[in-house]
Amino acid sequence: AQSVTQLDSHVSVSEGTPVLLRCNYSSSYSPSLFWYVQHPNKGLQLLLKYTSAATLVKGINGFEAEFKKSETSFHLTKPSAHMSDAAEYFCVVSDLSGGYQKVTFGIGTKLQVIP
Amino acid sequence: DTEVTQTPKHLVMGMTNKKSLKCEQHMGHRAMYWYKQKAKKPPELMFVYSYEKLSINESVPSRFSPECPNSSLLNLHLHALQPEDSALYLCASSRLAALRGTGELFFGEGSRLTVL
Numbered sequence: 001a002q003s004v005t006q007l008d009s010h011v012s013v014s015e016g017t018p019v020l021l022r023c024n025y026s027s028s029y030s031p032s033l034f035w036y037v038q039h040p041n042k043g044l045q046l047l048l049k050y051t052s053a054a055t056l057v058k059g060i061n062g063f064e065a066e067f068k069k070s071e072t073s074f075h076l077t078k079p080s081a082h083m084s085d086a087a088e089y090f091c092v093v094s095d096l097s098g099g100y101q102k103v104t105f106g107i108g109t110k111l112q113v114i115p
Numbered sequence: 116d117t118e119v120t121q122t123p124k125h126l127v128m129g130m131t132n133k134k135s136l137k138c139e140q141h142m143g144h145r146a147m148y149w150y151k152q153k154a155k156k157p158p159e160l161m162f163v164y165s166y167e168k169l170s171i172n173e174s175v176p177s178r179f180s181p182e183c184p185n186s187s188l189l190n191l192h193l194h195a196l197q198p199e200d201s202a203l204y205l206c207a208s209s210r211l212a213a214l215r216g217t218g219e220l221f222f223g224e225g226s227r228l229t230v231l
Binding site for chain 2: 032034036041042043044045046049090092094101103105106107108
């Protein structure tokens with residue numbers, strides 16, 4: 001069975017400072033991992049994905065994430081937070097289960113950016 | 116065109132009403148999904164269609180009835196809902212229809228449903 005743990009339900013940073021959103025996963029096989037962002041009353045937008053290629057993945061809006069198999073982690077980072085980054089972030093693991101793609105969401109991390 | 120379009124954006128209905136949510140994608144994706152999202156929670160999977168056939172039903176009550184008329188359209192028919200069914204309903208699609216891998220999901224903006 002697969003699972004996703006987002007270690008922080010809420011993260012607050014000052015504008016211009018680095019962002020770190022933590023995610024650990026468990027999966028029986030070789031999963032695909034994603035980070036999605038959701039702004040208030042909006043759908044989910046894909047930030048970046050890992051699908052067994054390069055372990056350091058670059059996404060949109062300056063975000064990147066590093067897949068560390070030994071630590072079963074896929075933390076999301078950004079060097080300098082912008083006010084527009086304030087949103088909910090979901091770490092997602094996807095794997096094949098019973099012949100079908102099974103997608104599991106983390107509980108989400110709310111990012112607050114302080115001016 | 117990389118969009119998943121959902122209509123209506125907002126819907127208010129009474130417990131005796133019948134209404135439908137609609138979802139459309141023109142990316143040639145062969146898997147489509149309905150998710151339910153309550154406030155401050157992650158999306159919860161309801162249904163998965165793969166090649167226009169219902170592949171997964173996550174034990175959803177029968178007052179929710181999905182339909183996939185063709186590869187581009189996905190409907191969710193609503194009847195006799197309860198106030199606790201009020202939520203954001205998200206449609207998603209993916210290129211790889213299950214069996215072949217684990218592609219990313221493309222989400223619509225959602226339909227905000229309020230049941231009175």
